[in-house]
Amino acid sequence: MNEPKTLRAKAALLSAFFLAFILVIWYTATLPTKTAAPTLTAEQSEYAKLMGKDPQAGGGAPSKSAFPTPAQMGSTIVGHLSDPFYDNGPNDKGIGLQISYSLARVGLGFSLAALFAIPLGFLIGMSPLAYRALDPFIQLLKPISPLAWMPIALYTIKDSSISGIFVIFICSVWPMLTNTAFGVAGVRREWLNVSRTLQVTPMRKAIEVILPAAAPTILTGMRISMGIAWLVIVAAEMLVGGTGIGYFVWNEWNNLSLTNVIFAILAIGLVGMALDLVFAKAQKAVTYAE
Template identity: 50%
Template sequence: MVAAVFHSPLEAPAAGPDLPPVAKAMTASTPTATAAPAAKKPTRDFRSFWLTVVPPVLGLALLVLIWHLIASSSGSGIPKPAETWAQAVQVFSDPFYRNGPNDQGVGWNVLASLQRVAIGFGLAALVGIPAGFAIGRSVFLSRMFNPLISLLRPVSPLAWLPIGLLVFKGANPAAIWTIFICSIWPMVINTAVGVQRVPQDYMNVARVLNLSEWKIFTRILFPAVLPYLLTGVRLAVGTAWLVIVAAEMLTGGVGIGFWVWDEWNNLNVSSIIIAIFVIGIVGLLLEFALIKLASLFTFEEVKA
């Protein structure tokens, strides 16, 4: 009685010394199951850590070291980092206190400045973005307004503040006016440049299809101009945050700029340094938020 043993193609019998040569050859030609590779242990990416975390930490450490060396020199009058840190702990222990209209915590001052920036920037966006589209679409308007923009854009922001005080008769609207007039130019210029750089083939297709002006704007211009527009918005927000600090130093009231000037009048240099860091951190957060917003609406990677 002969017994036949059938093997699965994945289970080839082992070729031993008792098999005939033909059987050994057939066994060798049979596909065998390959053993699954052993799972590798996850390796830590120290290169990414080195390039991402270490450089900023070293930069901050260098800044603190230079600050300490300058503060340690005789007659500088600048407080040391440890003294400023102690003052910062005291300032941020109650950032929203109120002891009168001109004595409020740093939190209220930052919120007041952000409110002025939001109003002035919002008005500039309502005017500047449509104006940029119109200037970019019309050769006549472009040649008409380009000399005016070139003339007014380099004017110092503080030069517009007296005009605002004269017209609006108040410090708060004058500061908002200064933010408006200084942050409108980046949005107008970048939007107009984006419209002018739309490929002519797109506009030719729109003419062939006899698209309305509204469809040209929504289907062609706006998606193509959006990266330029968002770049102008980022530049405008940065300009607005720079301007409001200088404007509040001159107009007074509540705001981070007024807080800096008030601390200088009280000869509290530690609070001035704290205000400098607060201004920088708020500006950094605004920039980071706009980068994230831009990355949601554009396919290209948006870099700082």
């Protein structure tokens, strides 16, 4: 028990060191630099004197970096987190509100994908006939980029928000479907033979025998799907606009606010990490040590 705790402490210390190293590099890279005094011709010097200016004025003045400094980022973070749920109109919403819109779209699209993919994955995993019949369609549709479906969704659905949910549904289906089918097909034959000997009904066998055995693999597929869904929603919201963290990034870029763009990137990463942690905990809970 002491070794894992020691390992965690060392890992935390190393992570803190990496963070400090990155901040030092960032701070150093954004320090003001002095520019050399411009070399003026005799005519330019005379013209400057006639205009009442010092020909050497401005030479060697410090030049600020266009990239935000750590202090500016800190100020931006505090400003956003002090009131994350304000709503001042279509193009001025708090970061918490924007993330909430994105999470709602991801949650709905992901849930619909789970309701579709997991039962179908059970069917494919339990039936060799269904596997052979559906595998060509899965292999054909799986490599298609989710964003390639966006024009078709916008044309048929004619609603940008629902189109975004549809794109999340499409990108979430395949990892869950393939992992569920793999997990179901990989259940130990001894367990299935015992259930057959006891004349267990197919529904009870699926729920009490196959589902617990395949649960870790199913949750792996769900974990992968959630990661892809959170990644895709940012790009989808940049295309459809309106609300969401992706639209926030695009809008702040149009406003030339690089500090807000970087803050949004950090927020996207933290939310994605939290979502992955939730599924990692669930996956660990259903994994049985042999």
